[in-house]
Amino acid sequence: MGAYIVRRLLLMVPTLVGIMVINFAIVQIAPGGPVEQTIAQIKGRGGIGGRLGGTGGDVAGPTGPGGVGGGGTSSQSRYRGAQGLRPELIQEIERRYGFDRPPLERFTTMMKRYLVFDFGKSFFTGRTVVAMIRERLPVSISLGLWSTLIIYVVSIPLGIAKAVRDGSRFDIASSSVIIALYAIPGFLFAILLIVLFAGGSFLKIFPLRGLTSPGWDELSWGMRILDYFWHMALPTLTLVIGGFAGLTLLTKNSFLDEINRQYVITARAKGLEERRILYGHVFRNAMLIVIAGFPAAFIGIFFTGALLTETIFSISGLGLMGFEAVLRRDYPVFFGTLYIYTLLGLVINLVSDLTYVLVDPRIDFETRGA
Secondary structure, three states: OHHHHHHHHHHHHHHHHHHHHHHHHHHHHOOOOHHHHHHHHHHHOOOOOOOOOOOOOOOOOOOHHHOOOOOOOOOHHHOOOOOOOOHHHHHHHHHHHOOOOOHHHHHHHHHHHHOOOOOOEOOOOOOEHHHHHHHHHHHHHHHHHHHHHHHHHHHHHHHHHHHHOOOOHHHHHHHHHHHHHHHOOHHHHHHHHHHHHEOOOOOEOOOOOOOOOOOHHHOOHHHHHHHHHHHHHHHHHHHHHHHHHHHHHHHHHHHHHHHOOHHHHHHHHOOOOHHHHHHHHHHHHHOHHHHHOHHHHHHHHHHHHHHHHHHHOOOOOHHHHHHHHHHHOOHHHHHHHHHHHHHHHHHHHHHHHHHHHHHOOOOOOOOOOO
16 A cells, blocks of 8 residues: 555656646736736836836735746737837846746746745735735635535435435435536526525625624624624535535435345345344445545535635635636736645545545555556
């Protein structure tokens, strides 16, 4: 097992580098980078020959590994709208953002610093990316963790009940509801919840945005907890609705597969109680794939659900921060969050495989040459 873990860890390196290379290459041809935005801001204020500084067109200063966007020479013709600005000013803007070096050099420098989690500073806020990630990461983790736990608590009993009552009215009716909810896109369901329960057009039971109310610091600990869950209700429900359908059907199918096996038929022939057969024999084997898939389920919700949910409900997590970084072409923040997301995904995939072995020692990835 040790050799398998070492191989997986070594495989993470080219995978991580490959993902970063692809995104870095795409960024090189993407228009509207920070240099072009700064040029537009300077010309918008009439600062044809102005200096860098002041407001609006500020450059946040040296950003470490952040200079990864488009533009690698000092030719002002490369940038749309640069006509009329002094070449020296264009060169200074490029130098401040780190775009005065060739792309390969910028990428190599960026990856070397990323090895020690030095992501530089944001182009527009001047804050270190590490500090911004440290501030936002707990929010995204808490949202993903609560959603995953609720999905498992609801889906496993429901899946077992559907398997035991396979083909009954309960099974057919619940399947219809599950499929209907699963067919609704997550962003559309979030908007529906806002319209119905957040003061959109009907009731105003839950808050529209954020995770805390004004004056949260002045509340008692009990009221802080209630306020937190009050704000988390709609975002968590959005993620739960989109995620519990697959796990419910997986649980049902796993139990049905085990119920029809020979050892269950033998146990019934011996006169064992149905409840003892179900929870003493079937449950352990059927739950293997469900329990072992918990890490992957969490990271799936953490990745796919964070962006839309945090954006719609204005929750200050990694998803919203990454979305804002893409819109503003804040490349240090964008690549920093991409690096963290990718690294977490690779590690969680390894943890998921190891969980299979812990749940069922009969599984041996080593002998399969994985």
